[in-house]
Amino acid sequence: MRLSSSLPLFLLFLGWVPGVVAQRTQVRLRLDTGEAEAALAVLDARAAGGRVPDSLWSRLEGSEGYGRLAERERSMGRGFTPAEFRAFLLEDSMLPRRDLLRRTLAAWSVMPVAEAGSRALAYLPEGTPLAATVYLLIKPRSNSFVYDLAGQPAIMLFLDPDKTAASFANTAAHELHHIGLAAACGAVPAAAMGATSAVAEKARDWLSAFGEGLAMLAAAGGPGVHPHRDSPVSDRERWDHDMAGAEGQMREVERFFLDLLDGRLTDETEVNRRGMEFFGVQGPWYTVGYRMWSTVERRVGRRRVIEDACTPARLLLDYNALVAGDPTAPRWSSRFITRVRALVPDSSRAAPGSGETQRP
Numbered sequence: 289m290r291l292s293s294s295l296p297l298f299l300l301f302l303g304w305v306p307g308v309v310a311q312r313t314q315v316r317l318r319l320d321t322g323e324a325e326a327a328l329a330v331l332d333a334r335a336a337g338g339r340v341p342d343s344l345w346s347r348l349e350g351s352e353g354y355g356r357l358a359e360r361e362r363s364m365g366r367g368f369t370p371a372e373f374r375a376f377l378l379e380d381s382m383l384p385r386r387d388l389l390r391r392t393l394a395a396w397s398v399m400p401v402a403e404a405g406s407r408a409l410a411y412l413p414e415g416t417p418l419a420a421t422v423y424l425l426i427k428p429r430s431n432s433f434v435y436d437l438a439g440q441p442a443i444m445l446f447l448d449p450d451k452t453a454a455s456f457a458n459t460a461a462h463e464l465h466h467i468g469l470a471a472a473c474g475a476v477p478a479a480a481m482g483a484t485s486a487v488a489e490k491a492r493d494w495l496s497a498f499g500e501g502l503a504m505l506a507a508a509g510g511p512g513v514h515p516h517r518d519s520p521v522s523d524r525e526r527w528d529h530d531m532a533g534a535e536g537q538m539r540e541v542e543r544f545f546l547d548l549l550d551g552r553l554t555d556e557t558e559v560n561r562r563g564m565e566f567f568g569v570q571g572p573w574y575t576v577g578y579r580m581w582s583t584v585e586r587r588v589g590r591r592r593v594i595e596d597a598c599t600p601a602r603l604l605l606d607y608n609a610l611v612a613g614d615p616t617a618p619r620w621s622s623r624f625i626t627r628v629r630a631l632v633p634d635s636s637r638a639a640p641g642s643g644e645t646q647r648p
Contacts, residue, residue: 314417315409315417320352321423322353324389324426328426330345332386348373356444376427389447396456404461407464407465410509410590411597418464420442423442423444434466438474441470457518462506462507490548494544497573500567502581505581511582515527535618542621544566581603601628606640
């Protein structure tokens with residue numbers, strides 16, 4: 289079965305699902321399978337026992353998905369060369385996966401993920417558009433991610449034959465939420481973001497990484513559903529183990545921000561190294577972020593979550609206020625919270641459920 293390399297994902301994926309019809313005009317996605325098709329053509333040539341012709345390598349390396357993947361990897365400081373990618377497709381382990389990859393590509397290209405779009409929209413401000421190109425990719429690294437949110441947004445999905453339909457929908461919802469959040473928050477004027485300085489802007493940029501936790505919450509569908517309900521047991525166990533270590537994770541993240549805000553951390557390379565460590569497989573940006581977002585939703589509702597979505601510094605204030613009377617809940621230190629308040633445009637907003645006000 290030959291798939292079109294550029295299909296209107298809006299028509300292909302959304303379908304007519306009760307409860308989503310009214311929302312469907314907010315979703316404008318395009319599906320691009322060109323890179324995966326070209327990679328499979330290379331594997332087919334190998335399976336036929338002949339040499340892979342230059343024309344097939346040119347088709348692969350000229351595909352839109354390959355080009356954007358190369359841009360992204362290089363922007364992350366990772367090596368990405370045609371020779372390395374060719375070596376990946378020439379590995380002996382790739383041939384036995386050829387038919388699995390082809391079936392997965394066919395299945396994912398027609399899989400209805402209307403529910404995934406609905407989950408993402410449920411945690412975004414009303415009217416937020418979801419517009420992007422979705423690339424299904426056969427590639428060396430098994431990660432999926434979003435790219436170029438401020439330019440031409442892309443969702444780069446690793447084609448994984450081991451992923452179930454439910455797990456695929458969870459991944460799609462997670463990445464769709466990132467796309468929507470970037471669209472919703474891109475219009476927030478800098479003047480409305482609180483203290484202005486290079487350090488304050490840098491701190492706010494890194495606080496936005498807690499959006500990973502919000503995407504986990506949105507993809508699950510709410511705080512009452514385990515974020516890894518549809519994942520392999522090993523993923524659920526890793527998540528539960530890391531969630532249990534929240535206190536230590538919060539102290540590490542807090543130390544990072546205080547070093548940044550207090551001027552002890554100024555080297556850009558070192559800032560990025562330390563901040564990136566909190567991504568990990570699903571590190572503190574995910575687990576601590578999820579803990580805060582889900583706590584806010586459980587205690588005061590989803591509306592407050594959406595209100596905080598574009599100003600994650602406010603999330604930290606809300607979370608600390610909500611767990612103030614819970615001796616079992618990890619909290620941010622008062623020193624750190626004092627610094628965070630300066631990053632919030634309206635830090636005099638009433639603390640949730642307290643009847644009091646928070647002041648800088």
